[in-house]
Amino acid sequence: MSATTLIVTGKAKRARGGMTKKRGIDWLMLALVVIGAVLVVAPFYLVIVNSFKSPTDYATSGPLALPHELDFTGIVKFWERVDFPQKVWNSILISGAVAVLAVVISMLNAFAIGIGRVRGRTWIVLLFLLANLLPQEALLYPLYYMFKSVGLYDNVLSVIIIFTVIQAAFGTYLLSSVYGTFPKEVLEAASLDGASRWQILWRVVFPISRPTLSVLLIFFFIWTWNEFLIPLTFLASNDNQTVPVAISVLQGDRLMDVTTTSASALLGIIPTLIFFLIFQRTLTRGITAGAVK
Template sequence: MSWVILGGFVVLSLAMLSPIVLAVINSVKTSEEYARNGPLALPEGFDLSGLTEFWVSVDFTNKLLNSVLISVGVAALGVVLSLLTAYGLGVGRVRGRFWILALFMVAFTLPQEALVYPLYFMSKNVGLYDSQLAVIIIIGVLQAAFGTYLLSSVLSSVPDEVLEAARVDGAGRFRILTQIVTPLVRPTLMVLGAFFFVWTWNEFFIPLVLLPSGRNQTVSVALGSLFGQYTSDPVTTAAAAVVGILPALVFFILFQRTLMRGVNMGAVK
């Protein structure tokens, strides 16, 4: 039975990796070779013209830096907001905690199409339209709703005896948060930060609406600019897909141990 399950996971993994492998194969072909042999044939050589054309045409270096800045900013802001809010709900035992958490979950599950016009209107009024700061604040707050829901359940399991002992020793709320609560949930915070980073990296709709100028756009918006009714080069598109997912893939590989450790500790809690 275990071999059947293992085989199923292997087949599922190959199915999930096949689009990435196909994109890599087609990204090193020429347009003529793609048209002659099709997308499933192995490349005859190693041509990077599609990658170079995409990189130069969309100023990908700038888009890459924008995505890194926004993703890191959202991850940091989302984790801090999640921790502070969950600390008040999970440790402070706020009255009506259940309904507040339900409100957070409703906010997290609202479709972006229902939020984008009010967000656009508010960013215009406060002078943050076409600003990376606006995207960081908006996405960070939206993702903090999920982080609050997750962390509050973890913090509610912190023994009252530990907190009471800290208060007896003279620790205030800020010291309890920084020296007791934060070390206990650090693995979960790192998992949240990693999730927030990847989610923001793949975010498309909000940056598309709030960042109209090319100098502030992200990688996902740059990838979307390649597709049109009459303009779609498959080789350039494949190269763009590879360089678009590569940073997130490298990030996941570097932090996979941290992610697994945080998920396991969260499951134990």
């Protein structure tokens, strides 16, 4: 019994020693996570706190203190000055149209490149990769001249076309590598059953790759929503501007104060936050689908 007790005690001591080392690493990782969370949450805290302050309250208590009482002056002022519902609708229209069109075009291109095995597949994928590396500043003048000549300047359709091409280039590059590893047995079985290329795409490839397409749809929507330079350049009139452009233009006003700026930032974040929360489960499933399979 004593020998057994010693063996068990020795194992327990070794286990405690191992757990002590793991706990040290765990505490370090937890500290890093907490620091990262604070750095991420701090800007949101400043935006939320200062959005509900009056200019006098901000001047006396500073940006870090909680408001003495809730003041909605900044939110109301920004809402009325820029016609915020119209700006939200413009952003939803542009971002939603770009996300859907870019995903469809990416899927069709990737199906032809990754599964159809067109000639020069490697060079085509490389071309799409180079297209993603081009800075937007290099595209402004030729695109401005082109849309000005065809009468689409200051039209939301011009921004939709530009971002659809940009996002579809990235989506094609990503999906081409995914479809290049698609199981050939599944495609051959569908072909033997008499399915055409179109039927293989919509009845076989699309259902299997739906999680990946859902992730692309969400990212395309958020990326397009946050775009600033191209909408600022091609949407000159106030009625066509998006939320980021409206916020930036309003910040240049001499009558702008910190509380109204914070309110504009808060109202600009809320729609994308709601969109992310609605599709959070879809995003999680899409990211983990490949790992589970």
